[in-house]
Amino acid sequence: xxxxxxxxxxxxxxxxxxxxxxxxxxxxxxxxxxxxxxxxxxxxxxxxxxxxxxxxxxxxxxxxxxxxxxxxxxxxxxxxxxxxxxxxxxxxxxxxxxxxxxxxxxxxxxxxxxxxxxxxxxxxxxxxxxxxxxxxxxxxxxxxxxxxxxxxxxxxxxxxxxxxxxxxxxxxxxxxxxxxxxxxxxxxxxxxxxxxxxxxxxxxxxxxxxxxxxxxxxxxxxxxxxxxxxxxxxxxxxxxxxxxxxxxxxxxxx
Numbered sequence: 163x164x165x166x167x168x169x170x171x172x173x174x175x176x177x178x179x180x181x182x183x184x185x186x187x188x189x190x191x192x193x194x195x196x197x198x199x200x201x202x203x204x205x206x207x208x209x210x211x212x213x214x215x216x217x218x219x220x221x222x223x224x225x226x227x228x229x230x231x232x233x234x235x236x237x238x239x240x241x242x243x244x245x246x247x248x249x250x251x252x253x254x255x256x257x258x259x260x261x262x263x264x265x266x267x268x269x270x271x272x273x274x275x276x277x278x279x280x281x282x283x284x285x286x287x288x289x290x291x292x293x294x295x296x297x298x299x300x301x302x303x304x305x306x307x308x309x310x311x312x313x314x315x316x317x318x319x320x321x322x323x324x325x326x327x328x329x330x331x332x333x334x335x336x337x338x339x340x341x342x343x344x345x346x347x348x349x350x351x352x353x354x355x356x357x358x359x360x361x362x363x364x365x366x367x368x369x370x371x372x373x374x375x376x377x378x379x380x381x382x383x384x385x386x387x388x389x390x391x392x393x394x395x396x397x398x399x400x401x402x403x404x405x406x407x408x409x410x411x412x413x414x415x416x
Contacts, residue, residue, distance in 0.1 A: 164370040171223045171369040178219050187212050195283065202285040206262055206314075209284060213258040224369035227359055230376040235259050235351065239313040242341045243349045244401055245377075246330070247319035249356035255377065262314045264302075266336075285309070289322070289336075307344050316340065320401065330405055338397040341385040348383040348397065350404045352376075380408050 187208060194204035221229060236259050243260075245252065253265060266287045272278045287302045306316070320333040341348050358373045381404040385392055 165366075168366045168369050171220075172366040174223060175216065175220055175367065178216055182215060183212065191280065201283050203262065203312075205280065205284040206264070209257050209280075210261040210263070213254045216254060217258045220367070224359065224367060226370055226372045228374045230374060230378075231255075231259070232378045234379055235377065238315055238349050240310045241315050241347050241349045242337060243315055243317035243351060244320050244337060245317065245351040245353050246405065247321055248353060249360045249362065251356045251360045252319065252353055255353070255356070256317045260315050260317065262312070264309070264314065264316050266316075266318050287316075289334075303340070303343070306340065310344055310346055320398075330402065333398050333402065335394050335398065338385075338394045338401075341397060342392065342394055345385055348385060348401060350380045350383065350401055352378050352380045352405070352408050380404050 190208055191205065194208060195201055198204040221227065238260070239262075243256070245256065256265070257263065264285050264287060266289045267281055269288045271281060272288055285302060285305075288299055310316075316337070318334075318337045320337055321331040322334050338348075340346075354376045355373050356375055358368060358371060359375060360367055383397060383400045383404070385397060
């Protein structure tokens with residue numbers, strides 16, 4: 163019975179993901195693309211609403227899952243947000259909390275039909291500077307200052323992939339370079355147990371399993387220490403130390 167319910171929940175979530183977009187949200191994206199003066203901002207807000215609906219449906223269909231999300235996260239503005247990464251759900255949660263946000267997807271996503279167009283117009287940054295992505299990355303980096311000043315947030319998973327082990331992996335330094343370049347604070351978030359709902363390597367949600375998904379703000383790091391001369395290595399060290407001191411990230415230490 164539990165397996166059947168898990169498949170039913172997964173099916174209904176995918177129905178929302180596909181048909182809510184095709185039958186409802188796609189029209190708003192088209193209107194925003196044709197009529198909005200700021201397509202990027204409009205698309206980001208539509209992404210926020212779409213994933214709010216998806217996570218809201220998942221909460222209803224999987225009542226055994228308790229969600230404890232620090233509402234202070236929704237008030238973060240003009241910052242870089244770094245978070246540990248346990249499941250594909252992690253990005254969707256952050257998108258559902260932040261109406262004005264960008265992230266750094268893998269380059270392959272930019273080549274996907276429809277989805278690639280959506281994330282391009284949304285202003286997301288490719289995780290590489292190779293080939294045509296180089297020009298896109300440079301363009302976005304040049305405009306990041308205005309984006310931050312307008313209250314936008316850039317969220318990333320500094321390990322660059324889901325962590326399935328017990329130690330934090332190597333951090334990509336690009337996000338710390340962006341923080342230093344634009345003198346933006348880094349907000350460090352801790353996320354736990356999303357992998358118990360949507361386990362890496364599995365297709366179905368573990369909807370019947372009792373679980374507590376928690377996301378909290380662990381601390382902040384200033385990138386403007388010493389008149390802007392703080393180094394990338396210092397920023398990385400400070401962020402890693404905040405993660406190290408956290409006791410709420412189940413299965414993660416460093």
